[in-house]
Amino acid sequence: MSLPFPSLSAAEAAELIQNGQTIGFSGFTPAGAAKAIPAALAEKAKREHTAGREFKVGVLTGASTGKSLDGALAEAEAISFRTPYQSNATLRKQINAGQVRFVDMHLSVLPQNARYGFLGPIHWAVVEACDITPGGGIVLSTSVGASNTYLRLADRILIELNARHPSSLLGIHDIFEPLDPPARQEIPVYSASDRIGSPICVVDAKKIVGIVRTDLADETGAFDEATPVTDRIGQNVAEFLAAEMKAGRIPPQFLPLQSGVGNIANAVLGALGRSTEIPPFQMYTEVLQDSVVPLLENGRCTFASTTALTLSPEAMAKVAGDIEYYKKRIVLRPQEISNHPEIVRRIGIVSMNTAIEVDLGGNVNSTHVMGKTMMNGIGGSGDFTRNAYLSIFSCPSTAKDGKISAIVPLASHQDHSEHCVQIVVTEHGVADLRGKDPHERAKIIIEQCAHPDYREQLRDYLRLTKAGHAPLSLSLGLAMHRAFVRNGDMRGINWEEYR
Amino acid sequence: MSLPFPSLSAAEAAELIQNGQTIGFSGFTPAGAAKAIPAALAEKAKREHTAGREFKVGVLTGASTGKSLDGALAEAEAISFRTPYQSNATLRKQINAGQVRFVDMHLSVLPQNARYGFLGPIHWAVVEACDITPGGGIVLSTSVGASNTYLRLADRILIELNARHPSSLLGIHDIFEPLDPPARQEIPVYSASDRIGSPICVVDAKKIVGIVRTDLADETGAFDEATPVTDRIGQNVAEFLAAEMKAGRIPPQFLPLQSGVGNIANAVLGALGRSTEIPPFQMYTEVLQDSVVPLLENGRCTFASTTALTLSPEAMAKVAGDIEYYKKRIVLRPQEISNHPEIVRRIGIVSMNTAIEVDLGGNVNSTHVMGKTMMNGIGGSGDFTRNAYLSIFSCPSTAKDGKISAIVPLASHQDHSEHCVQIVVTEHGVADLRGKDPHERAKIIIEQCAHPDYREQLRDYLRLTKAGHAPLSLSLGLAMHRAFVRNGDMRGINWEEYR
Numbered sequence: 001m002s003l004p005f006p007s008l009s010a011a012e013a014a015e016l017i018q019n020g021q022t023i024g025f026s027g028f029t030p031a032g033a034a035k036a037i038p039a040a041l042a043e044k045a046k047r048e049h050t051a052g053r054e055f056k057v058g059v060l061t062g063a064s065t066g067k068s069l070d071g072a073l074a075e076a077e078a079i080s081f082r083t084p085y086q087s088n089a090t091l092r093k094q095i096n097a098g099q100v101r102f103v104d105m106h107l108s109v110l111p112q113n114a115r116y117g118f119l120g121p122i123h124w125a126v127v128e129a130c131d132i133t134p135g136g137g138i139v140l141s142t143s144v145g146a147s148n149t150y151l152r153l154a155d156r157i158l159i160e161l162n163a164r165h166p167s168s169l170l171g172i173h174d175i176f177e178p179l180d181p182p183a184r185q186e187i188p189v190y191s192a193s194d195r196i197g198s199p200i201c202v203v204d205a206k207k208i209v210g211i212v213r214t215d216l217a218d219e220t221g222a223f224d225e226a227t228p229v230t231d232r233i234g235q236n237v238a239e240f241l242a243a244e245m246k247a248g249r250i251p252p253q254f255l256p257l258q259s260g261v262g263n264i265a266n267a268v269l270g271a272l273g274r275s276t277e278i279p280p281f282q283m284y285t286e287v288l289q290d291s292v293v294p295l296l297e298n299g300r301c302t303f304a305s306t307t308a309l310t311l312s313p314e315a316m317a318k319v320a321g322d323i324e325y326y327k328k329r330i331v332l333r334p335q336e337i338s339n340h341p342e343i344v345r346r347i348g349i350v351s352m353n354t355a356i357e358v359d360l361g362g363n364v365n366s367t368h369v370m371g372k373t374m375m376n377g378i379g380g381s382g383d384f385t386r387n388a389y390l391s392i393f394s395c396p397s398t399a400k401d402g403k404i405s406a407i408v409p410l411a412s413h414q415d416h417s418e419h420c421v422q423i424v425v426t427e428h429g430v431a432d433l434r435g436k437d438p439h440e441r442a443k444i445i446i447e448q449c450a451h452p453d454y455r456e457q458l459r460d461y462l463r464l465t466k467a468g469h470a471p472l473s474l475s476l477g478l479a480m481h482r483a484f485v486r487n488g489d490m491r492g493i494n495w496e497e498y499r
Numbered sequence: 500m501s502l503p504f505p506s507l508s509a510a511e512a513a514e515l516i517q518n519g520q521t522i523g524f525s526g527f528t529p530a531g532a533a534k535a536i537p538a539a540l541a542e543k544a545k546r547e548h549t550a551g552r553e554f555k556v557g558v559l560t561g562a563s564t565g566k567s568l569d570g571a572l573a574e575a576e577a578i579s580f581r582t583p584y585q586s587n588a589t590l591r592k593q594i595n596a597g598q599v600r601f602v603d604m605h606l607s608v609l610p611q612n613a614r615y616g617f618l619g620p621i622h623w624a625v626v627e628a629c630d631i632t633p634g635g636g637i638v639l640s641t642s643v644g645a646s647n648t649y650l651r652l653a654d655r656i657l658i659e660l661n662a663r664h665p666s667s668l669l670g671i672h673d674i675f676e677p678l679d680p681p682a683r684q685e686i687p688v689y690s691a692s693d694r695i696g697s698p699i700c701v702v703d704a705k706k707i708v709g710i711v712r713t714d715l716a717d718e719t720g721a722f723d724e725a726t727p728v729t730d731r732i733g734q735n736v737a738e739f740l741a742a743e744m745k746a747g748r749i750p751p752q753f754l755p756l757q758s759g760v761g762n763i764a765n766a767v768l769g770a771l772g773r774s775t776e777i778p779p780f781q782m783y784t785e786v787l788q789d790s791v792v793p794l795l796e797n798g799r800c801t802f803a804s805t806t807a808l809t810l811s812p813e814a815m816a817k818v819a820g821d822i823e824y825y826k827k828r829i830v831l832r833p834q835e836i837s838n839h840p841e842i843v844r845r846i847g848i849v850s851m852n853t854a855i856e857v858d859l860g861g862n863v864n865s866t867h868v869m870g871k872t873m874m875n876g877i878g879g880s881g882d883f884t885r886n887a888y889l890s891i892f893s894c895p896s897t898a899k900d901g902k903i904s905a906i907v908p909l910a911s912h913q914d915h916s917e918h919c920v921q922i923v924v925t926e927h928g929v930a931d932l933r934g935k936d937p938h939e940r941a942k943i944i945i946e947q948c949a950h951p952d953y954r955e956q957l958r959d960y961l962r963l964t965k966a967g968h969a970p971l972s973l974s975l976g977l978a979m980h981r982a983f984v985r986n987g988d989m990r991g992i993n994w995e996e997y998r
Contacts, residue, residue: 083934096968101936106918116888117748118921118933181847181888182752186685249616253681341886342841348680363913371976372967378918386885387840389615389680413969414862414913419605419877422617434617435582437600468871469595470912474981477870478973485973 004134005159008210010040013126013158016209017041019048019055021123022081024114024150026160027069028062028308028335029261029287030219032143034126034160035068036212045078056080060114060122062145062307062335063107063286063379064088066219074100083119084110085377096373104367104374107286108339108383111149115180125154128214130165136205140173141165142218142316143308144334148175148201157208163215168323171199173332189343192256192282193303195331220310223289224263226270229396232427234267237352237392240423240430242277250350250390256284258344258384260353261310264394266291268352273300284349286338286380288330290315296329305331307338339383348389353381355393357406358424358449360442360458361470362433364393364416370481371412378415386420394425397451403489407450409461410477424449438470457493464495475499503633504658507709509539512625512657515708516540518547518554520622521580523613523649525659526568527561527807527834528760528786529718531642533625533659534567535711544577555579559613559621561644561806561834562606562785562878563587565718573599582618583609584876595872603866603873606785607838607882610648614679624653627713629664635704639672640664641717641815642807643833647674647700656707662714667822670698672831688842691755691781692802694830719809722788723762725769728895731926733766736851736891739922739929741776749849749889755783757843757883759852760809763893765790767851772799783848785837785879787829789814795828804830806837838882847888852880854892856905857923857948859941859957860969861932863892863915869980870911877914885919893924896950902988906949908960909976923948937969956992963994974998 014037017023027033041057048055059079064070064087073079074091077099084105086092095102105113113119127147131139140147141162151157176197178184188196244250257272259265269291272278283292283304293315295301309332311319319326337343344351356375357365366381368374385391393416395406406426418438424431429448433441439462446458457480465471479498480490513536516522526532540556547554558578563569563586572578573590576598583604585591594601604612612618626646630638639646640661650656675696677683687695743749756771758764768790771777782791782803792814794800808831810818818825836842843850854863855874865880867873884890892915894905905925917937923930928947932940938961945957956979964970978997979989 081934096966098938098966098968101939102968103934103936104918113933117746120934180750181754181845182690182750184845184847185689186687186841186845188685190684191681247616251679251681255680341844342685345840346680346683346685348683368969368971371971371973372965372969374968378916382885382916382918386881412971412973415916415918417881417914417916419603419881419914434612435602435619437602439597440600466871467595467597469597469601469873470867470871472867472870472911474870474911474977474984478976481973 003132003211005208006210008212010036010212013037013210013212014040014044017057017124022058022060022120023124023126024060024122024146024154025065025069026127026140026143026145026147027065028143028145029064029310030066031308031310032128032141032145032218033065033069034128035066035216036160036214037126037158038069039072042072042076042078045076049077060119060150062143062147064376068219085379087376092374102374104377106378106382107335107380108341111146111334111336114149114153122150122154123156125150125157127151127157128160128162130162130169131167132159132161132211136203136208137200138203139167139170139200141169144173144175144332145307146335148177148334151201151203157203159208159211160214161211163213164217166320166323172327172330173199175201175334176337177334187337187340187342189337191347192284192305193331217313220312223266226263226267229427230264230267233264233394233425234271236425236430237268237394238271238275238278241350242275245278254279254281255348255350255389256282258285258349258351259283260381261287261289262354264354265289265352269295284347286335293318296326303329305333305338307333307335339380341383341387344384344387349384350390350392351384351388352392352394353385355395355406357408357411358393358395358445359408359411360445361438362418362421362441362445363411363414364421365411365413366415368413370485382416385416390422391420392423392425393421397426397428397449402451402453403491404484405451405454405480405490407445407454407458408480410472412478412481442471453491460495502631502710504707505709507711509535509711512536512709512711513539513543516556516623521557521559521619522623522625523559523621523645523653524564524568525561525626525639525642525644525646526564527642527644528563528809529565530807530809531627531640531644531717532564532568533627534565534715535659535713536625536657537568538571541571541575541577544575548576559618559649561642561646563875567718584878586875591873601873603876605877605881606834606879607840610645610833610835611679613648613652621649621653622655624649624656626650626656627659627661629661629668630666631658631660631710635702635707637700637702638666638669639700640668643672643674643831644806645834647676647833650700650702656702658707658710660710660712662712663716665819665822671826671829672698674700674833675836676833686836686839686841688836690846691783691804692830716812719811722765725762725766728926729762729766732763732893732924733770735924735929736767736893737770737774737777740849741774744777753778753780754847754849754888755781757784757848757850758782759880760786760788761853763853764788764851768794783846785834792817795825802828804832804837806832806834838879840882840886843883843886848883849889849891850883850887851891851893852884854894854905856907856910857892857894857944858907858910859944860937861917861920861940861944862910862913863920864910864912865914867912869984881915884915889921890919891922891924892920896925896927896948901950901952902990903983904950904953904979904989906944906953906957907979909971911977911980941970952990959994
């Protein structure tokens with residue numbers, strides 16, 4: 001079928017985008033991210049810079065992306081503003097050097113903030129699709145993210161039509177965009193498997209100024225391998241959840257799971273998959289990684305709602321090869337819906353996310369190393385945690401060969417407050433903070449979760465903090481971080497030096 | 500009509516309650532709080548203590564209460580555990596001395612945490628009513644709070660039937676308790692004025708072990724008077740909202756308002772009431788104070804949804820005197836519904852809450868003075884802020900005659916993270932943090948909101964923090980707090996002393 005839209009090369013498409021414009025790109029993780037046009041835009045930026053002209057754009061996405069988007073544009077120094085999340089090393093460096101303005105945002109609020117006008121005008125939507133109809137129906141590829149919103153809000157649209165993704169993905173997406181207040185109604189999802197919207201995005205065809213044909217694989221990277229530490233964390237989470245079910249605090253049908261990204265999340269899912277005490281479960285989450293595919297295959301996971309299929313080429317081939325099976329078991333939703341507080345609270349999600357550090361009050365740092373250096377961003381962890389039936393944060397008890405303790409007196413940056421953090425898990429154990437006051441929380445976090453090398457110095461910190469509802473010392477709260485900056489090691493701190 | 504329930508004196512009722520038990524009391528602010536039974540229970544505790552016996556109970560409520568509840572029980576040293584919020588001076592002292600275990604909790608999650616079993620068994624519900632039917636129908640009084648949940652969950656029930664509240668309050672309440680996951684459905688509130696439940700709580704009549712007849716007024720205290728500073732803050736908020744509407748970022752119908760408690764909230768509502776640019780508005784909030792009554796009378800506020808009618812005796816007499824008028828314009832909901840994230844996000848609330856301090860990253864401390872001393876608790880501020888269309892925090896730029904700056908480099912306790920705080924207002928101006936990165940936020944907060952006495956030293960702090968995404972110095976972040984503890988004044992800090 002011939003399409004009524006101009007066929008462009010990526011370079012021709014990039015030529016249309018002007019300095020200072022804001023672009024909403026597809027991509028939630030490298031899954032479904034635009035690839036050819038941002039890479040060509042990076043080349044254009046380099047040419048412009050060589051010619052002595054300014055060229056920078058504002059980059060909005062679903063979440064992180066791949067090397068052809070964040071990577072290439074960062075290397076070309078072509079990004080002025082970036083939101084809501086990223087994970088690229090070059091871009092991270094520019095953000096932390098103050099060269100790129102980065103706003104770290106809850107992923108579920110990004111689309112509404114764009115609609116409300118809080119992020120200014122969006123000039124372009126640059127979106128990957130696996131199919132398109134002459135009337136302006138767009139079948140997205142391996143993620144939805146915020147693409148549906150960008151397609152609707154943007155002045156003009158460029159489509160990367162990617163032959164690598166089978167057009168039989170049609171039907172895996174469920175596109176639903178709520179009205180804005182005061183007209184908004186309920187989001188009618190009552191179970192992870194409920195479909196409430198359309199399989200395609202429908203846009204004003206006149207806005208589509210060109211189609212760029214590509215055949216590029218998603219630039220998904222390998223996650224770190226499991227280790228004895230991540231396996232132990234996974235096992236601790238699985239045993240805790242089984243015990244909660246036995247105690248009647250989780251219903252016998254179990255509850256839908258949300259799981260973060262990375263090797264800890266994989267280890268947790270692996271352990272839950274193997275558990276003989278936990279019944280088959282649903283997932284309501286934002287990213288589906290390789291580890292879920294065998295669980296969907298063997299029936300341990302009965303359904304997975306997500307906004308991104310972040311699969312290795314091998315796992316993606318498996319899903320594509322039996323697409324009708326997986327379309328009955330996977331739905332890709334907009335991130336506004338996959339992470340929506342209304343649904344998270346309604347269906348009673350058990351949220352499982354990763355912390356950079358946890359402090360003795362039960363506050364979690366998800367974003368900043370030593371309080372200053374942005375890692376990736378808060379992502380969806382706040383959307384899920386804040387509204388979960390049960391919120392779990394896990395991390396290895398130490399980092400950098402033991403030189404950094406993940407359990408610290410005071411978090412150097414706080415993304416999740418004590419009011420929303422219920423369970424903390426490391427390879428050493430589980431701290432159940434529910435119904436505990438701050439002093440009890442501090443003790444249980446030290447004794448259950450801290451690495452043994454750090455327990456005595458953390459107990460010393462508690463002894464040094466004078467009475468008060470929260471065991472905080474204004475002078476010593478961040479002293480372990482200062483010791484690391486000074487000496488390269490948090491261990492063996494001399495508290496007196498910092499008083 | 501004679502009731503099939505034993506009539507008890509307060510002392511007889513108190514006699515039934517045993518050491519170590521957990522009680523769910525009515526009361527959200529002093530409005531509708533149990534009065535006679537807790538006061539008698541305090542007397543019993545004193546007698547038991549004099550006799551050398553242990554006597555302490557766990558105290559659950561809606562939020563804060565009055566002097567006969569938190570006050571009397573604290574003075575009798577009869578509280579072992581307290582959640583979710585309090586504002587009594589004696590109890591505060593005990594909490595901060597570590598004598599009472601206090602868990603500070605988002606008010607909307609309290610009822611579900613109780614249902615999920617996270618707070619242990621609830622032995623008693625002690626609830627004030629303005630009427631009761633022989634079959635177990637309870638008409639609550641001036642608040643709902645968590646009473647509906649306590650009545651349902653508790654093993655046994657004691658009712659304070661208070662003749663001071665007119666039985667014509669029947670119909671002002673809207674009792675709705677969601678099912679728990681996985682059976683929960685939507686909360687069908689689409690506008691502040693929607694009624695979705697029952698005017699009475701229906702309980703198993705066999706659980707009601709006694710009725711205590713009282714005639715006690717709600718122990719509502721006077722709020723601090725407006726000052727030029729609070730008036731200026733109110734004016735700044737009103738002007739900001741009018742400008743947002745003009746810019747098209749707030750719809751022309753306006754949006755429902757949530758407003759915290761106290762004289763700043765009163766000043767804000769006063770300014771919004773007087774504004775000629777802002778159309779008549781609805782409120783979806785947790786506490787209705789005196790300042791709303793004239794707005795309901797003159798039509799500036801067209802409807803108010805709340806969980807507590809926290810009125811002075813004069814204002815309460817006015818409402819009671821024209822109860823049919825006010826029942827068409829006020830609904831009292833359970834705190835689980837008045838503060839529910841699903842509704843807050845759906846109807847697009849503008850949340851307006853008070854901060855103790857705001858840091859240069861845009862993080863807010865709502866609870867702890869100098870990071871250690873619990874003031875009252877987070878209350879509903881997190882429920883509203885986190886899900887608001889637009890979230891505003893306001894405070895005077897200084898406290899203690901200028902010796903404390905409310906704008907600090909790093910908040911000494913964090914209840915609301917940078918991800919949820921959009922607008923900061925002091926008497927000096929408005930900092931709009933939307934779409935700003937951390938360095939931009941820091942600058943705008945200093946220049947718009949900090950007191951002029953503090954601006955230069957805060958600019959110095961920014962100059963002293965080295966590059967990084969967040970302008971944090973691990974050694975200097977809490978130095979202004981340390982200076983206050985040392986010298987009684989945050990002004991004129993010598994940063995070098997703290998490096």
